[in-house]
Amino acid sequence: MAESRWPTHELPVGDSVSRLTVVEQGADIGAVLAGWLGERDLFVVASRPVWRLHGDAVLSGLEKETSRWTLLEVPDGESAKTPAVAESLWREMASAGARRDCRLLTLGGGSVCDLGAFVAATYMRGVAFSHLPTTLLAQVDAAIGGKSALNLGGIKNLVGVFRQPEHVVAAVEFLATLPGRQLRSGLVEAIKVAALCDGELFERIEDDLDPLLADPRCAAWRDLIAAAQRAKAEVVAADPHEAGERRVLNFGHTLGHALESVLDYEGLTHGEAVAHGMRFAVQLAVGRGLDGDVARRFEALLDRLELTETLQLTGLEVGPLVAAMRQDKKARAEGIVWVLPTGLGSWEAVVLEAELVAEELGRFLASSRDAC
Amino acid sequence: MAESRWPTHELPVGDSVSRLTVVEQGADIGAVLAGWLGERDLFVVASRPVWRLHGDAVLSGLEKETSRWTLLEVPDGESAKTPAVAESLWREMASAGARRDCRLLTLGGGSVCDLGAFVAATYMRGVAFSHLPTTLLAQVDAAIGGKSALNLGGIKNLVGVFRQPEHVVAAVEFLATLPGRQLRSGLVEAIKVAALCDGELFERIEDDLDPLLADPRCAAWRDLIAAAQRAKAEVVAADPHEAGERRVLNFGHTLGHALESVLDYEGLTHGEAVAHGMRFAVQLAVGRGLDGDVARRFEALLDRLELTETLQLTGLEVGPLVAAMRQDKKARAEGIVWVLPTGLGSWEAVVLEAELVAEELGRFLASSRDAC
Numbered sequence: 080m081a082e083s084r085w086p087t088h089e090l091p092v093g094d095s096v097s098r099l100t101v102v103e104q105g106a107d108i109g110a111v112l113a114g115w116l117g118e119r120d121l122f123v124v125a126s127r128p129v130w131r132l133h134g135d136a137v138l139s140g141l142e143k144e145t146s147r148w149t150l151l152e153v154p155d156g157e158s159a160k161t162p163a164v165a166e167s168l169w170r171e172m173a174s175a176g177a178r179r180d181c182r183l184l185t186l187g188g189g190s191v192c193d194l195g196a197f198v199a200a201t202y203m204r205g206v207a208f209s210h211l212p213t214t215l216l217a218q219v220d221a222a223i224g225g226k227s228a229l230n231l232g233g234i235k236n237l238v239g240v241f242r243q244p245e246h247v248v249a250a251v252e253f254l255a256t257l258p259g260r261q262l263r264s265g266l267v268e269a270i271k272v273a274a275l276c277d278g279e280l281f282e283r284i285e286d287d288l289d290p291l292l293a294d295p296r297c298a299a300w301r302d303l304i305a306a307a308q309r310a311k312a313e314v315v316a317a318d319p320h321e322a323g324e325r326r327v328l329n330f331g332h333t334l335g336h337a338l339e340s341v342l343d344y345e346g347l348t349h350g351e352a353v354a355h356g357m358r359f360a361v362q363l364a365v366g367r368g369l370d371g372d373v374a375r376r377f378e379a380l381l382d383r384l385e386l387t388e389t390l391q392l393t394g395l396e397v398g399p400l401v402a403a404m405r406q407d408k409k410a411r412a413e414g415i416v417w418v419l420p421t422g423l424g425s426w427e428a429v430v431l432e433a434e435l436v437a438e439e440l441g442r443f444l445a446s447s448r449d450a451c
Numbered sequence: 452m453a454e455s456r457w458p459t460h461e462l463p464v465g466d467s468v469s470r471l472t473v474v475e476q477g478a479d480i481g482a483v484l485a486g487w488l489g490e491r492d493l494f495v496v497a498s499r500p501v502w503r504l505h506g507d508a509v510l511s512g513l514e515k516e517t518s519r520w521t522l523l524e525v526p527d528g529e530s531a532k533t534p535a536v537a538e539s540l541w542r543e544m545a546s547a548g549a550r551r552d553c554r555l556l557t558l559g560g561g562s563v564c565d566l567g568a569f570v571a572a573t574y575m576r577g578v579a580f581s582h583l584p585t586t587l588l589a590q591v592d593a594a595i596g597g598k599s600a601l602n603l604g605g606i607k608n609l610v611g612v613f614r615q616p617e618h619v620v621a622a623v624e625f626l627a628t629l630p631g632r633q634l635r636s637g638l639v640e641a642i643k644v645a646a647l648c649d650g651e652l653f654e655r656i657e658d659d660l661d662p663l664l665a666d667p668r669c670a671a672w673r674d675l676i677a678a679a680q681r682a683k684a685e686v687v688a689a690d691p692h693e694a695g696e697r698r699v700l701n702f703g704h705t706l707g708h709a710l711e712s713v714l715d716y717e718g719l720t721h722g723e724a725v726a727h728g729m730r731f732a733v734q735l736a737v738g739r740g741l742d743g744d745v746a747r748r749f750e751a752l753l754d755r756l757e758l759t760e761t762l763q764l765t766g767l768e769v770g771p772l773v774a775a776m777r778q779d780k781k782a783r784a785e786g787i788v789w790v791l792p793t794g795l796g797s798w799e800a801v802v803l804e805a806e807l808v809a810e811e812l813g814r815f816l817a818s819s820r821d822a823c
Binding site: 093094162165166169170173174200201202203204205226227228231232234236237238239240241242320321 | 465466534537538541542545546572573574575576577598599600603604606608609610611612613614692693
């Protein structure tokens with residue numbers, strides 16, 4: 080059993096520990112997972128396009144650690160997150176004789192993390208699983224925090240459980256295979272957690288953004304991913320089941336999710352939707368006294384991602400967006416909860432009246448259209 | 452909000468607490484759940500026969516505590532525990548606008564507990580749920596311990612999660628509606644946990660068995676159910692995810708599950724299958740040095756349940772039973788784990804060679820046939 084030489088951050092959550100490791104170009108991923116695999120049965124969940132792109136490289140590492148592996152192929156993207164696909168994976172695992180001591184590894188973006196974690200968390204009441212995220216968004220966000228999910232009846236993430244992965248291995252080399260738009264969108268979640276929880280990280284992104292965007296092989300990526308993972312991990316460790324503090328991660332997501340829902344998840348990436356949501360939250364926060372300089376720094380950093388050309392707010396109306404927000408999982412009987420910055424690295428959660436939100440949203444949509 | 456006047460045992464598991472309450476004839480069940488319901492949306496999971504039998508009585512209590520309740524009707528028995536039924540309940544809840552702060556209550560036997568807990572634990576990553584078990588088996592066993600389950604591909608409980616119910620309310624009055632065979636079968640699980648974990652409870656069952664069996668309204672039922680719940684609860688609290696100590700609850704289940712599987716869950720109740728399994732485990736334990744007097748006390752108490760007339764071991768063969776044991780969730784790569792008594796109130800877990808098990812099982816089946 081080989082030992083990993085990569086620095087690993089341990090995230091204790093309840094009675095479990097997630098190990099977060101960022102590995103550089105050409106790293107042996109199998110070595111990072113060696114003790115965890117230990118010749119046990121392994122099930123790898125991946126879509127065909129991702130498997131074609133990364134399967135050989137990943138396998139060459141894993142096969143040194145276990146010879147008994149099975150590929151569970153799933154549809155690409157959100158369409159994988161259905162009860163039918165979950166059921167087919169449960170059946171495939173049972174047919175292959177999977178016991179509770181087997182291991183499951185996801186290889187892919189956020190959708191594969193969500194689906195694979197759900198299947199692992201529910202097969203025989205839970206088998207150990209790890210994530211090998213291939214997108215920046217999944218590396219800094221979706222793979223961290225123990226959320227698993229299926230979509231149902233048009234509602235995203237309606238079904239799922241909280242359960243922590245044992246390892247999250249973020250391989251920087253995957254970034255070079257991402258379209259630029261995906262890379263920029265992934266940065267939004269890193270900026271989100273930095274803005275409200277880690278002012279130092281926010282400043283580092285301000286400093287490093289140009290070289291990062293210019294080169295997915297830039298050395299600064301490793302540090303950025305590790306820091307963003309840790310910032311999120313600290314929030315999750317303090318509140319694994321989203322009972323309080325973890326709400327901070329919802330910054331930008333109240334409107335973001337509503338945009339995705341109203342647009343039927345077409346035309347906008349998740350990061351783009353969240354960026355819109357962050358801008359709107361900043362507007363609401365300024366109305367409640369957020370310092371104008373801080374607001375401008377948030378907006379300026381989002382501007383530098385140059386996401387705006389892909390944002391399509393034209394034609395959207397206030398009513399359906401407010402209705403979608405009311406259906407959000409985080410909505411409570413008493414109203415919609417907003418996470419708003421109160422400064423760099425600080426925040427508050429507030430319930431705002433629907434009329435106020437609708438009025439502000441009308442202004443926001445109008446000014447976004449003007450800016451196009 | 453009314454306060455319950457019934458004594459409640461708190462079972463802390465991880466960062467959650469299950470409250471176990473036994474209520475007597477004519478108790479107001481709504482009052483026990485009052486603070487928990489607190490005018491929130493309530494979803495009641497029950498089969499049609501159970502709802503017909505108990506719905507009015509239960510509702511009269513619940514409606515004082517919340518006016519917003521929805522019945523989620525499910526098939527009776529094990530046939531309810533499918534992914535398709537779970538999906539239909541997720542959809543019904545979403546259509547009814549269920550939010551994360553809603554409440555789910557199961558009313559029924561072990562199958563409804565298993566299914567309802569799974570749906571609650573996975574809807575929006577978990578809504579609070581409680582059990583109102585209507586069978587003795589569910590009151591002393593299935594409702595306690597946070598197991599949830601679906602069956603799939605012919606494998607019982609293949610899919611599920613661990614998550615604790617917030618309340619388990621055992622109403623003694625439900626016992627009077629149970630067929631005698633169900634009552635006797637339910638006692639097997641109480642005897643199981645008493646035999647290996649609580650010698651005092653075992654002796655109390657020895658003393659009280661005749662009046663208990665003679666009258667489901669006998670006052671001793673309340674104390675028996677409360678004591679059996681606590682004995683199981685202590686085991687669960689020490690090992691909620693079945694990593695070690697909790698294996699003791701598998702006493703009698705290694706062969707018991709195999710019998711149910713080979714007989715396709717026909718002809719034997721779960722308690723009857725477990726009773727068989729306990730007798731076989733006692734035989735194995737005697738071979739490893741269990742005191743003969745203790746073995747005879749275990750057997751004598753099971754004899755007094757008079758389950759034997761319903762046991763159908765004729766025609767069963769060793770091979771398929773051993774094969775079924777190898778497929779059990781608790782099986783590990785290195786073999787089948789047996790939980791065996793080492794005395795009254797003490798036990799060991801051992802891995803036995805398949806040949807030894809097969810040989811002993813042949814003897815056990817032969818002697819059971821002779822006894823018929």
